[in-house]
Amino acid sequence: MTDSSSERIAAALRAWIETAPPGARLPSSRALVAQFEASPVTVQKALRALTRQGLVETRPGVGAFVRESRVLQPHDYGWQTTALGAPPRRIPQLSAALRVVPNDVIALHSGYPDADLLPSRLVRSALARAARAETALSRSPAAGLPELQSWFAAELAAVTARGLIAPKASDVVVLPGSQSGLSTLFRTLVGAGEALLIESPSYWGAILAAAQVGVRLVPIPAGPHGPDPADVEQAFARTGAxxxxxxxxxxxxxxxxxxxxxxxxxxDIVRDHHAFLIEDDWAHDFGVTTESSPLAAHDDTGHVVYLRSLTKSVSPSVRVAGLIARGPARDRILDDVQAQSMYVSPTLQAAALDVVSQPGWQTHRRTLRDQLARRRDLLVAAMAGHAPAAQLEAVPPGGLNLWFRLPDATDLRRLTADCEDAGVIVAAGDDWFPAEPTGRYLRLNYAGPHPAAFADGARVVGKALSRD
Structure with a gap:
């Protein structure tokens, strides 16, 4: 008998169970073998399937029975309301950009590049070597493996402006990803209840980290060419941030x-106000038509605290970032990092260093530029052709995303739901505003999987917009 035979028996028994009272005994296995002219193995396979589905319960030595329906009383967790009290601050929900979705949908929402854009061969080889190395059985210094500290410092030193003192390995603190680094920076450099200037829109993870720390955000409008320096000056003067x-x-x-x-x-404004610029260079490796030009390369007085992550460019499984700071600020940052995570997995650090030290890393980066350019232009053209109501203010010179302004009357919740019903996942732009949104936006990731489906995805977005 084949699996189809066991499925046929299970289907017949399900039909019988629907009319049988709870606790009714099923025919014996011998009777079922005779009734369906099947082998004992096939009958047992059907009974096991019904058991897994919660329709049948077996009692050893007695037989199989229709499971009795039981109405489970929900637990009462009301006591926790008193024990916990009101939360000191509301923590925003995680962004839709972190959703993991089935492979059969068109995913335009993710904040991570597709696996095809990662140096997968380098990563797998590096992890295998790291697992065999001494680092697999040891712990790292709190500030990170010295070799990886040196690499982060050398990367920034290579572009440091002439006449400035380049960063040293001892200026680097290795972090378990940039998200924990943001929490540390906001805690040590700003503090709960204090003001932090932030571009608007901005990275939702920074908004989340600020909420966790209790930092008071001061939004600075930012367009296709960044913020207006006059707005930055005014905000510093008004808030004392x-x-x-x-x-x-x-x-x-x-x-x-x-x-x-x-x-x-x-x-210059940051220096004049004796303040810090927390520079998040998350997309350093994702230039398309330009190269990343860190502001930290033009500062050696400790005003710029520089953060560069390898998580998106190497692998989401290798959560490693480097932070470069100088002076007492670096000491405070390291103290906080030790208190929060003690140290970063030396195995992951060794693997990350292995990847970026291989000759193939630079080859990968050159190939990646071309791949991102093709995907970006493909999605730009698809949206222009099928969703013209979505306006792209500027084609970005790098990164992973396109930022579309939608008509003011757009119902974002309905739009995203309609797209999802049609098999397309998009990210509503509200998550990226630290205060009230200034309009209706969509963030679409052109580095996601299945670029051949971009036109189909854009067509669904266009239809959903036409219904609003």
Whole structure:
């Protein structure tokens, strides 16, 4: 007998169970063998399937019975309301960009690049070597493996402006991903209840980290070319803030890159106010038509605290980031990192260093630029052709995302639901605003899987927009 025979028996028994009272005894296995002219193995397979489905319960030595329906009383957790009290602050929900979805949908929402865009061969080989190395059985210094500290420092030193003192390995603190680094920076450089300037829109993870720490966000409008330095100056003067969190290169979600004159003026303003610029260079490896130009390369006085993650460019499984800071700020940051995580897995650090030290890493980066360019342009063209109501203010010179302005009357909740019903997952733009949204936006990831389906996805978005 084949599996289809056991399925036929199970289907017949399900029909019988629907009319049988709870606790009714099923015919014996011998009777079922005779009734269905099947082998004992096939009958037992059908009974096991019904048991897994919760329709049947077996009693050894007695037989199989229709499971009795039981109405389970929900647990009462009301006592926790008194024990916990009101939360000191509301923590935003995780962004839709972190959703994991089935392979049969068109995923335009994710914040991570498709596996085809990762250096998979390098990563697998590096993890295998790291597992065999001494680091697999040891712990790392709190600030990170010295070799990886040196690599992060050398990367920034290579672009440091002439006449400035390049960063040293001892300026680097290795982190378990940039998200924990943001929490540490907001805690040590700003503090609960204090003001932090932030671009608007900005990375939802930074907004989440600020809420967790209790930092008071002060939004600075940012367009295709970053913020207006006059707005930054005014915000510092009005609030007395000690820090400005920004993404000068390929900002998430807009993809904007600050022009050199904006970067210089903002850096001057930060210095004048004796403040910190927290520079998140998350997309350093994702330049398309330009290269990332860190502001930290133009500062050696400790005003810029620089954060660079390898998680998106190497692998989501290798959560490693480097933070570069100088002076007492670096000491406070390291103290907080030790208190929160003690140290970063030396195996992951060794694997990350192995990947970026291989000759194939630079080859991968050159190939990645071309791949991102093709995907970006493909999605831009698809949206222009099938969803013209979605306006793209500027084609980003790098990063992973496109930022579309929608008609003001758009119902974002309905739009995202309609798209999902049609098999397309998109990310509503509200998650990226630290205060009230200034309009209706969509963030679409052009580095996601199945670029051949971009046109189909854009067509679904266009139809959903036409219904609003």
């Amino acid at each position: 000690r820090a400005f969190y920004a993404q000068p290169n390929y900002a998430n979600p807009t993809g904007a890159q600050w022009p050199p004159d904006v970067a210089r003026r903002v850096l």
